[in-house]
Each structure stands twice: as structure tokens, then as C-alpha cells.
């Protein structure tokens with residue numbers, strides 16, 4: 001068991017980022033993964049008000065994002081921010097594409113609008129995240145994308161954004177994200193494939 005040095009929330013040993021506030025855990029906590037020494041007494045006064053972890057979030061147990069969301073209020077705020085970020089990005093991308101289609105109606109039918117807007121949203125997200133770590137929507141709500149394995153490269157950002165091509169696909173992916181068990185509750189399903197995660201942008 002490890003305790004977040006920022007918000008004091010309890011996290012399973014497997015977690016790399018606090019499931020409540022997304023602060024990095026390993027650097028601060030220095031808990032060896034094979035250590036079985038029980039840490040019964042948390043030395044942060046913030047933990048006094050923390051409820052103990054439910055059984056499915058105990059170390060060694062597997063949990064879904066739904067389980068994490070039901071326990072960590074900070075995580076609910078995080079995913080609400082993610083939703084606002086994607087809505088903002090959609091507006092930024094869809095509006096220009098809409099204007100272009102309005103002018104070119106005579107040339108390319110409106111049936112292509114959804115596909116073109118999706119592909120533009122996909123490329124916009126992948127290249128901006130590779131370039132500056134966040135889309136404009138994510139930057140506005142204070143989030144950034146990082147690689148778990150080092151530098152954030154274009155192949156990773158292409159993989160994690162691929163479902164944005166088609167809105168129903170993104171929705172389906174989010175449903176999968178909710179129920180498939182994970183140790184990092186900040187990852188969409190494609191984040192797990194791309195070895196990326198989304199954290200709070202520090203000032």
C-alpha cells in the first residue's frame with residue numbers, strides 16, 4: 001500500500017500515478033514492489049479522513065475504472081475534465097471543417113462530413129500531443145499526455161487517438177475502458193495499448 005504525498009489518498013502498490021489526483025507516486029514513495037512490510041500507520045495527516053480501500057482496490061486485486069471512479073472523487077473530476085477537453089477539441093475541429101464543407105457543398109457531399117471531421121480530429125490530436133503534450137482542449141482544462149516509457153513519440157499519439165476517427169468508435173472504446181481491469185485509472189483503453197497516460201499539468 002502506498003499513500004500519495006500530494007493528496008494523501010491510498011493507492012495499491014502497482015499504481016504509478018495517484019488514482020485520486022494523478023500525482024506521480026513511485027518517485028515520492030520509494031516503496032519496493034516486492035516489499036511485504038505492512039504500512040498500517042500513514043504518516044500524512046490528510047489520510048485521517050480517507051476511507052480505507054474497498055476489497056477490489058486492495059493490492060494484488062484487479063479493478064475496473066468503474067471501481068476506481070466509485071472510490072476516488074479526484075478521479076471523477078479528472079474524467080469530467082477529459083470529457084470537457086474532447087468536447088472543446090471537437091468544437092475547434094468540427095467548426096472549421098463545417099465552414100469548408102459549407103463553401104464546397106457543390107463539390108463534396110455532406111455524407112463525407114463526419115468522416116473528414118473525424119480524420120481531422122484524429123490528426124489534430126495526434127500531432128498536437130506529440131508536439132506540445134496536449135491538444136488545445138486538454139491544455140485548457142489543465143491536462144497533458146505523457147508516455148510511461150519515456151519520450152512521447154508520434155506512433156504512441158497516433159495509437160491513443162485512433163478511435164477519434166469515428167465518434168461511435170470512441171464511445172465504444174470508453175465503454176470498454178470502464179469495464180476492463182487496470183492498474184492506471186487515467187488510461188483510456190488505447191492509452192494502455194500506446195503505453196501512455198493522462199496527468200494533471202503542473203504549473
Ligand SMILES: [Zn+2]
Pocket residue numbers: 004005006007008009018019020021022023
Ligand atoms: Zn493524490
